[in-house]
Amino acid sequence: SAMLIGCQTKVKEQINFPPTDLASADMIPMPLEVVPTNSAFGLDQFTAIYTSAEQTGFEKVGSFLSEKIKGKTGLVIPVNAADPGEVNGVIYINQAEGPDAEATEAYELNITNDSIIINAPTAEAAFRGIQTLRQIIPEVSNDTLAERPIWPVPSGKITDKPNFEYRGSMLDVARHFFSVADVKKYIDLLAYYKINHLHLHLTDDQGWRIEIKSWPKLTEVGGSTEVGGEAGGFFTQEDYKEIVAYAADHYMTIVPEVDMPGHTNAASVSYPFLNGNGKTPKLYEGTKVGFSTFDTRKDTVYAFIDDVVREITEISPGPYFHIGGDESHVTKKNDYIYFVNRVEKIVQKYGKRMIGWDEVATADIDSTSISQFWASEENAEKAIEKGMQVILSPAKKAYLDMQYDTLSKFGLHWAAYIPVDTAYIWTPESYAKGIPREQILGVEAPLWSETISNIEELEYLAFPRVIGYSELSWSTEENRDWENYKVRLANQAPFLDRMNVKYYPSPRIDWK
Ligand code: TNX
Numbered sequence: 001s002a003m004l005i006g007c008q009t010k011v012k013e014q015i016n017f018p019p020t021d022l023a024s025a026d027m028i029p030m031p032l033e034v035v036p037t038n039s040a041f042g043l044d045q046f047t048a049i050y051t052s053a054e055q056t057g058f059e060k061v062g063s064f065l066s067e068k069i070k071g072k073t074g075l076v077i078p079v080n081a082a083d084p085g086e087v088n089g090v091i092y093i094n095q096a097e098g099p100d101a102e103a104t105e106a107y108e109l110n111i112t113n114d115s116i117i118i119n120a121p122t123a124e125a126a127f128r129g130i131q132t133l134r135q136i137i138p139e140v141s142n143d144t145l146a147e148r149p150i151w152p153v154p155s156g157k158i159t160d161k162p163n164f165e166y167r168g169s170m171l172d173v174a175r176h177f178f179s180v181a182d183v184k185k186y187i188d189l190l191a192y193y194k195i196n197h198l199h200l201h202l203t204d205d206q207g208w209r210i211e212i213k214s215w216p217k218l219t220e221v222g223g224s225t226e227v228g229g230e231a232g233g234f235f236t237q238e239d240y241k242e243i244v245a246y247a248a249d250h251y252m253t254i255v256p257e258v259d260m261p262g263h264t265n266a267a268s269v270s271y272p273f274l275n276g277n278g279k280t281p282k283l284y285e286g287t288k289v290g291f292s293t294f295d296t297r298k299d300t301v302y303a304f305i306d307d308v309v310r311e312i313t314e315i316s317p318g319p320y321f322h323i324g325g326d327e328s329h330v331t332k333k334n335d336y337i338y339f340v341n342r343v344e345k346i347v348q349k350y351g352k353r354m355i356g357w358d359e360v361a362t363a364d365i366d367s368t369s370i371s372q373f374w375a376s377e378e379n380a381e382k383a384i385e386k387g388m389q390v391i392l393s394p395a396k397k398a399y400l401d402m403q404y405d406t407l408s409k410f411g412l413h414w415a416a417y418i419p420v421d422t423a424y425i426w427t428p429e430s431y432a433k434g435i436p437r438e439q440i441l442g443v444e445a446p447l448w449s450e451t452i453s454n455i456e457e458l459e460y461l462a463f464p465r466v467i468g469y470s471e472l473s474w475s476t477e478e479n480r481d482w483e484n485y486k487v488r489l490a491n492q493a494p495f496l497d498r499m500n501v502k503y504y505p506s507p508r509i510d511w512k
Contacts, residue, residue, distance in 0.1 A: 013088070015042055015113075015145050020154035022111070025136045026491040028193055028467055029474035030484075031160035040152035041111050042145065043069070043137060046088030049079045052095040057123030062093050064249075065130045072137055072498070073151055091116040091133075093126050098161075105196075106161035109133060111153055124251045128194050132158060135192075139494045164428070166391055166442025167473035168197035168255070169400070169466055171458075172449040174204035174266075175287070176226050177233035182455045184246050186462070189499060191250035193470035198247055199255040199322060199444060202235075202312075205265035205284045205292050209234045210256070214307045215271065221283075222266035227450055229285040241315050248317070255355065256312050259324025260305070261294040261331050261339045268292060274301055287450040290329035296339040306346050313350040320370070321347045326357035337363040344369060361386060370441060373432065374399075375415075381434040389441040397426045398469060400447040400461050404504060410451045411461055420489075420506040424468035425482050443473035456502045463496060463503035464489055486510075 022036035051062035062079040069077050077091075078084045096119040098106045107120040107129035116133065120126035133153070141149035169190055171178065187198060202210045208222035211234060223234035235243070247254050260267075265284045268275035275281065276295020294301050313321055323343050328336050340356065340363035347354040354360075354369040358379035361371045367387035373380045374393050383390055392398065395415035402418040403411035416422070429437050445466050452458055467489060471480060486509055493512045496503050505511055 013146075015150070017042070017145070017152050020152065022136070022154040022156035022158070025154055026488045027132055027135050028485070028488050028492065029471040030479045030488075031132060031158045032476060032479065033159040034156060035158075036154065036156040037112070039113055039155040041089060041113060041116050041155060043073070043075070043151040043153055044088065044146075044148055045075055046086050047075070047077050047091060048081060048084045048087045048089075049077055049091045049093065051080060051093040054080075056095050058093050058095055058126055060249075061123050061126045061130060064127070065091070065093070065133065068130075068134050069137065072134070072139075073141065075151075089114060091118070093118045093120070093130070095120065095122075095126075097121050098125075100161060103161040105165075109158040109160070111155045111157070113155065116153065127251045128162075129160070131192055131194055132160065135495075162194070162474045163476050164440065164442035164473045166197055166444070167195045167470060168199055168391070168442065168444035169195060169462070169469070170199035170201055170257075170393075170444055170446035172201040172204070172401075172447060173209045173235075174201055174207045174259075175449040176228075176453040177207065177209055177223075178449070178455070178458065179233070180235065180239050180242055182458065183243050185455060186458070187243075187247055187250055187252060189463070189501065190466070190470075191252055192495070193467055194474050195466075195470050196251060197253050197255055197442075197444065199257060199446070200243075201257045201259065201446075201448075203258050203260075203266060203324075204263045205289070206286075207232045207234075208266040208270065210240060210258075210312065211236045212308050212311050213237070214311065215304065217270040218267060220270070222270040225283045225285055226453075227285055227287055228453070230453070237311070237315055244315065244317065253318035253320070254316060255318060255320045255322055256316050257322035257324055257355075258308055258312065259326065260343070261296055261336065262290060262292055262326065262328030263324055264294050265292040268294070271304070273298070274304065276301075290327045293328055293331040294339070296331060296335040302342055302346065305343060309343075309346050309350055313352055316352075319353050320355050321350070321352040322355040322372075323347065323360070324357060325360040326374070328359070333362075339363075340365060355391065358383065361388065372444065373435070374446075377432050377434060380432050384434050384436070384439055387439075389439050390435055391441050391444050392428050392431060392435070393444045393446050394426075394431060397423065397431070398443065398445045400445050400465055401449070401451065404506065408504075409460065410457050412448075412451060418465065420464055420468070420508050421482060421486070423465040424472065424480075424485060426472075427477060428472055429477055443469055445469040459502045460504050463501050464492065464506065464509070467492060
């Protein structure tokens with residue numbers, strides 16, 4: 001429970017708040033249940049935050065909230081202050097068992113005139129809850145209610161939990177490299193919408209972007225260029241750890257991907273024994289796919305992969321390791337199956353669950369491995385038969401690198417044009433006939449980077465569509481509605497502007 005040591009709460013003054021409606025507040029993703037009570041909590045300079053004890057992680061969540069309130073309102077709100085001075089309203093962030101013992105991200109938010117109480121079983125759940133709170137703090141203060149500015153937070157009760165446990169986006173740092181700062185900015189934005197996984201596509205034909213200490217040429221040589229021929233770049237292991245830690249502070253898991261046996265030209269340029277065709281390939285700056293492969297019948301290739309998986313898993317606390325496995329068009333079918341089976345064992349040896357693009361389900365893999373559906377329903381059905389869980393990333397609906405329309409400055413359109421409504425209007429629960437709800441781990445929106453090379457271009461393709469995928473993965477089917485969503489989306493503009501996000505101003509949205 002919250003501590004209130006030495007806190008002098010003065011008698012609450014009566015403020016006549018204009019009526020509010022919590023149910024129509026601009027929350028994305030839409031919470032499970034919202035019961036408005038039509039009044040408000042007056043957030044102001046006399047508000048204080050109190051949390052459950054520091055060792056539970058709750059105090060850190062309180063500090064995060066305080067920092068974000070400062071960024072939005074300029075208010076400096078103390079956290080667990082023994083002597084906070086005059087206090088006229090409290091935000092409590094409490095550790096409390098919810099009704100659903102299995103829902104580690106479920107929280108309740110109770111907003112009255114006197115207090116805001118967040119009850120959550122874990123700091124992770126509290127973190128999800130404070131994102132909701134951030135979203136319902138008005139963008140501007142009301143300066144007519146009292147002598148001081150007040151941000152009236154609409155009152156009522158929210159009961160919330162995610163529909164899917166895996167809510168993700170992928171960033172391809174291989175075709176074009178993106179800096180640690182870029183990745184952190186993307187994490188900030190995704191976390192605001194309760195996305196909890198960031199999949200990093202770390203290697204491809206055009207570049208190897210993660211330092212492997214036992215194989216230094218991977219980055220020295222294989223990381224030196226990118227699509228278009230500019231200098232590439234790579235994450236040192238220290239950089240990567242910084243990203244992992246930053247993600248953890250946002251209750252987000254990094255999912256590392258090393259794409260193989262195809263998409264491996266950069267690795268084979270660095271160490272030519274890997275491809276087995278006796279030729280030393282050249283660095284590749286184009287955008288074709290499907291021309292490279294590892295030699296799947298050489299033990300030294302698996303020794304190499306063992307080192308790579310070991311070094312990356314050592315600095316990846318999350319449960320997953322993604323082996324790619326897509327578009328291995330020049331690997332013979334039997335070789336591909338043999339390869340995936342062997343690499344799955346290496347991933348498991350290092351204590352991780354393997355994820356692969358949907359083709360991996362053609363191998364004889366374990367039910368604990370995960371198939372990422374992008375194109376083939378046939379492969380998805382194979383995964384389902386094997387009892388595997390599936391992450392939904394259908395290219396026609398969820399690929400962030402698809403152009404919005406024929407006028408889009410960036411992006412491809414091999415799968416579809418995906419305007420903002422098309423991106424939102426589909427049902428993960430029933431998208432593919434053969435994939436039952438129980439075997440869907442979640443939804444991920446991949447951003448491939450053949451056509452984008454900096455954060456502004458990244459933002460143009462990801463925003464606003466990725467905001468919709470957050471709702472598709474967090475909110476229940478009955479709580480999702482395009483007409484309702486598009487109004488809430490329009491009202492994200494002040495936040496996106498404040499965060500300096502160069503989103504695509506889709507003409508289908510009446511931006512605020
Ligand atoms: C297909 S989707 C790919 C990527 C490309 C992408 C471009 C998948 C598993 N492979 O190699 O970047 O299309 O949209």
